[in-house]
Amino acid sequence: MPTIAVTDASFEADVLKSDKPVLVDFWADWCGPCKMIGPSLEEISEEMAGELTIAKVDIMENTDVAAKFGVQSIPLMVLIKNGEVVAHKLGAAPKSQIKSWIESVI
Template sequence: MATKAVTDASFAADVLASDKPVLVDFWADWCGPCKMIGPSLEEISEELADKVTIAKVDIMESTDTAAKYGVQSIPLMVLFKNGEPVAQKLGAAPKSQLKGWLESEL
């Protein structure tokens, strides 16, 4: 399963109510580093599909969610478990680092 686009309207159902961990990638179209890690996140979402859902929140469209979680710099990845943010990683990184970080937090 590829990454899932999530909006202000669907955030509660898609992320907070999820029965498995959800990694939320806060991003925007104009963000170069966000675009750089996009393909890596797609691959990780397929490799770890049984363990985690990877969701993408466009901060320009979902301003309420971005504000609620204090997103000031992107790309920002926040891992949610049982509806709570438990870990976060700021900035772009190689796929191996992103996957290693995520696996260590799951």
């Protein structure tokens, strides 16, 4: 399953009320490290399709959600399970590290 784009309007339904864990990737088009991890997140999304949803939130277009989560630096990945934040990871990392981090939390 590919990553999904989430907006301020869809965040509650797509993320907080999801029946499986959701990794929220806070990013922006101008962010080089965000672009670096994008392909890895797409691959992880396909590999973990039954276990996890990966949602992308453009902080420039969705300021309410970004403010609610206190996003000050990107890329920021927040893992949400049953509507609650269970972990977060700041900065870019290789795919293997991102996937290991996800698997250790969910």
